[in-house]
Amino acid sequence: MTEPAELRLIALRNFPLVKPQDDLQSVITQSLADNQVTLENGDVLVLAQKIVSKAEGRQVKLADVTPSPQAVELAKSTEKDPRLVELVLQESNEVVKTRGPVLIVEHRLGFVMANAGIDQSNITHGGDNDSALLLPVDPDGSAARLRDGLQKEHGRKLAVIINDSVGRAWRMGTVGLAIGVAGIDPLWDRRGDQDLFGRTLEITEVGLADEIAAAASLLMGQGDEGTPVIIVRGVDYRSADRGISPVLRDKEFDLFR
Amino acid sequence: MTEPAELRLIALRNFPLVKPQDDLQSVITQSLADNQVTLENGDVLVLAQKIVSKAEGRQVKLADVTPSPQAVELAKSTEKDPRLVELVLQESNEVVKTRGPVLIVEHRLGFVMANAGIDQSNITHGGDNDSALLLPVDPDGSAARLRDGLQKEHGRKLAVIINDSVGRAWRMGTVGLAIGVAGIDPLWDRRGDQDLFGRTLEITEVGLADEIAAAASLLMGQGDEGTPVIIVRGVDYRSADRGISPVLRDKEFDLFR
Numbered sequence: 001m002t003e004p005a006e007l008r009l010i011a012l013r014n015f016p017l018v019k020p021q022d023d024l025q026s027v028i029t030q031s032l033a034d035n036q037v038t039l040e041n042g043d044v045l046v047l048a049q050k051i052v053s054k055a056e057g058r059q060v061k062l063a064d065v066t067p068s069p070q071a072v073e074l075a076k077s078t079e080k081d082p083r084l085v086e087l088v089l090q091e092s093n094e095v096v097k098t099r100g101p102v103l104i105v106e107h108r109l110g111f112v113m114a115n116a117g118i119d120q121s122n123i124t125h126g127g128d129n130d131s132a133l134l135l136p137v138d139p140d141g142s143a144a145r146l147r148d149g150l151q152k153e154h155g156r157k158l159a160v161i162i163n164d165s166v167g168r169a170w171r172m173g174t175v176g177l178a179i180g181v182a183g184i185d186p187l188w189d190r191r192g193d194q195d196l197f198g199r200t201l202e203i204t205e206v207g208l209a210d211e212i213a214a215a216a217s218l219l220m221g222q223g224d225e226g227t228p229v230i231i232v233r234g235v236d237y238r239s240a241d242r243g244i245s246p247v248l249r250d251k252e253f254d255l256f257r
Numbered sequence: 258m259t260e261p262a263e264l265r266l267i268a269l270r271n272f273p274l275v276k277p278q279d280d281l282q283s284v285i286t287q288s289l290a291d292n293q294v295t296l297e298n299g300d301v302l303v304l305a306q307k308i309v310s311k312a313e314g315r316q317v318k319l320a321d322v323t324p325s326p327q328a329v330e331l332a333k334s335t336e337k338d339p340r341l342v343e344l345v346l347q348e349s350n351e352v353v354k355t356r357g358p359v360l361i362v363e364h365r366l367g368f369v370m371a372n373a374g375i376d377q378s379n380i381t382h383g384g385d386n387d388s389a390l391l392l393p394v395d396p397d398g399s400a401a402r403l404r405d406g407l408q409k410e411h412g413r414k415l416a417v418i419i420n421d422s423v424g425r426a427w428r429m430g431t432v433g434l435a436i437g438v439a440g441i442d443p444l445w446d447r448r449g450d451q452d453l454f455g456r457t458l459e460i461t462e463v464g465l466a467d468e469i470a471a472a473a474s475l476l477m478g479q480g481d482e483g484t485p486v487i488i489v490r491g492v493d494y495r496s497a498d499r500g501i502s503p504v505l506r507d508k509e510f511d512l513f514r
């Protein structure tokens with residue numbers, strides 16, 4: 001008989017709606033208590049981008065945005081609100097591709113994504129109160145602050161990942177991806193490891209943080225109430241503080257830019 | 258007080274090495290018993306591509322491969338074994354991109370991937386016995402046969418996903434992706450659903466099977482012994498029998514081909 005290896009993902013239910021200036025650390029700690037969940041050493045907390053952005057006041061009223069001529073132009077071809085396109089351009093290093101309504105940019109943080117991560121569903125619709133939600137200014141920094149605070153408060157060694165649902169080349173459907181990390185090496189470098197036959201693996205660097213982000217996304221999407229915080233327990237990872245940038249492929253080495 | 262929502266991933270440990278002609282259904286059933294794991298309705302079994310390929314005898318001896326002139330040419334620029342390149346070409350619809358040692362193709366099943374899924378680590382090194390492991394001929398069919406058999410044997414409603422570790426555009430690190438599915442809709446179409454504020458979601462189609470494949474990959478990679486079968490319990494999915502092809506973006510609508 002053998003003991004199966006297990007990985008558990010725990011969604012904090014009845015997580016309150018997050019408002020600007022909310023202290024996410026207190027909200028999470030309160031929700032952990034409400035759910036009777038005690039953090040353990042090695043737990044990875046995955047937070048949905050939207051709650052981090054909301055707490056950090058990254059909501060922008062469209063009425064306050066003045067589109068540039070370039071935004072007006074792009075808005076026509078993509079059939080989008082010019083003010084939204086203006087925000088996308090402000091949040092981006094460059095436009096990577098555009099066709100029909102699709103607008104793929106390199107976000108200022110280096111992520112290649114549609115609309116700089118500003119989804120239509122992120123926009124509140126209410127006349128002059130229409131607003132869009134931008135990605136956090138510094139997701140690695142946000143993750144690091146939360147990790148430090150939660151570690152101290154709960155006396156456990158933790159990692160934090162901020163994830164977002166992002167579209168992909170070649171495949172339909174969004175998947176959870178890591179946009180900020182703290183306390184975890186986002187890549188698992190297996191080069192030099194040996195396979196089952198003692199041969200050295202030649203390739204493999206695993207996108208560990210992205211796999212965790214995708215796994216957490218499975219639970220975030222379920223139910224009507226929304227569960228933006230997931231605790232992932234049982235992943236074997238290396239602690240590190242180099243943020244998410246090692247995951248970003250250098251533009252010059254990317255065949256698909 | 259609230260009950261947290263949970264998702265469990267269970268890795269079958271001490272899974273035996275799979276050989277050509279092995280009956281995977283029996284091997285899995287035996288391993289479930291060894292691990293004292295009882296299947297439940299709704300369980301998703303994720304199988305590593307390599308064990309499906311091995312059981313189906315998809316190992317090819319390089320000594321038996323005669324490279325075409327095109328393969329010889331490509332082998333020079335990519336610094337690969339011409340016989341490996343020949344296999345890659347035989348397994349592919351077309352070469353998508355190549356630069357340096359990187360050879361990205363459209364696999365005959367429609368997947369855009371490096372080396373048609375034939376990894377260097379898939380190749381046994383032993384003089385004339387060098388061999389490469391190809392993807393299963395029909396991963397959807399393999400998944401469907403296993404699902405039907407396991408459902409009958411265990412009296413539970415199941416889904417089966419075959420996954421592989423695949424590289425991506427824009428990001429370093431491989432992630433688990435679904436290459437064959439049965440009993441699960443690989444996409445979760447949320448268009449028409451409402452968000453927390455009762456607004457209709459405009460975008461979102463979720464790559465559910467790929468997120469499950471990535472989650473399972475987290476457990477497969479751990480430990481030395483290799484755990485190629487993972488049971489995912491607690492995912493809310495729609496049963497369907499349309500295979501993996503709905504996930505493949507039509508070439509003409511793909512901006513990154």
